Amino acid sequence: xxxxxRDIIESKKFLFFGGKGGVGKTTMAATTATWLxxxxxxxxxxxxDPTVSLSAIYGQDISATDITKIGTERNLCGxxxxxxxxxxxxxxxxxxxxxxxxxxxxxxxxxxPCTEEIAAFDQFVSFFDDxxxxxxxxxxxxxxxxxRELSMPFDWSGYIANQIKNRRELSxxxxxxxxxxxxxxxxxxxxxxxxxVKGLSDESVSAFNLVLLxxxxxxxxTARAVEDLGGFGIKVRSLIINEVIPKDVLKGNxxxxxxxxxxxxxxxxIEQRFPTITRRQVPLFDTDIYGMDILRRVGRELYGE
Ligand SMILES: Nc1ncnc2c1ncn2[C@@H]1O[C@H](COP(=O)(O)OP(=O)(O)O)[C@@H](O)[C@H]1O
Ligand SMILES: [Mg+2]
Numbered sequence: 001x002x003x004x005x006r007d008i009i010e011s012k013k014f015l016f017f018g019g020k021g022g023v024g025k026t027t028m029a030a031t032t033a034t035w036l037x038x039x040x041x042x043x044x045x046x047x048x049d050p051t052v053s054l055s056a057i058y059g060q061d062i063s064a065t066d067i068t069k070i071g072t073e074r075n076l077c078g079x080x081x082x083x084x085x086x087x088x089x090x091x092x093x094x095x096x097x098x099x100x101x102x103x104x105x106x107x108x109x110x111x112x113p114c115t116e117e118i119a120a121f122d123q124f125v126s127f128f129d130d131x132x133x134x135x136x137x138x139x140x141x142x143x144x145x146x147x148r149e150l151s152m153p154f155d156w157s158g159y160i161a162n163q164i165k166n167r168r169e170l171s172x173x174x175x176x177x178x179x180x181x182x183x184x185x186x187x188x189x190x191x192x193x194x195x196x197v198k199g200l201s202d203e204s205v206s207a208f209n210l211v212l213l214x215x216x217x218x219x220x221x222t223a224r225a226v227e228d229l230g231g232f233g234i235k236v237r238s239l240i241i242n243e244v245i246p247k248d249v250l251k252g253n254x255x256x257x258x259x260x261x262x263x264x265x266x267x268x269x270i271e272q273r274f275p276t277i278t279r280r281q282v283p284l285f286d287t288d289i290y291g292m293d294i295l296r297r298v299g300r301e302l303y304g305e
Pocket of ligand 2: 025026027049053139
């Protein structure tokens, strides 16, 4: 039987997992990374969520600075981007760039409202130039945050373009000699962000997947995310509907049957509201999910045997 989810992850290099908090993003990202590495793909899983979930799910420390080999898996590595640390790296790079020029511009650049998010994004986008892995799986932060991350390079790129323009005009009007190197550096910076935006919306390399539960709130949040991402030219490739109660456990239990009936209602709603997006259900497991064995079981549900 054809498994569309499997086609998606095998045909794209950059795989993103988004959705509301607690719906199973980290679980699905880790499941996917494990499945891919088991199937011979050299895979890197990157968490941009400032939590330790990735370390907990694999049962080992995953570094924020260096790519860490996961367990004894031949093809699997991880990185847990820490926004605070990313900020330090980013600041020193910018400061280096600003050296010898009016510090006013420098401090202005470093004190834009979302420098910390820019810094995390800055590390995150560097993966679009990755050539050492076959697949890069992103365990993204919850929807609102993700969108903020995504909207940043757009503003950022406009901001840098403005700085370049201002600098040129100032130097013409006031006869300043402006620092050619710095303008060149800013241009490099702008190109970097433009490149990342292109990567995110390039359907030939990237696939955005949203995880949700068959419940009202996650459905509404998903609808908003689909719309918001669409505004940035990003098409949501699949919906993973998680924690569906298996029919064979109902056995006349009225509580479970009611719960499943509610889920059925929302499963129909999901079909009607997102008819053009690939959908795949994952059952509710009888335990929580961590460790290779259970991740492989989830992988069989998502991508087949
Ligand atoms: N299909 C499932 N069956 C049972 N437990 C699940 C399932 N999917 C996720 N979980 C559990 O739900 C919790 C939240 O999942 P997680 O992946 O951390 O969510 P998120 O990253 O979206 O915040 C975890 O404890 C995880 O083990
Ligand atoms: Mg998570």
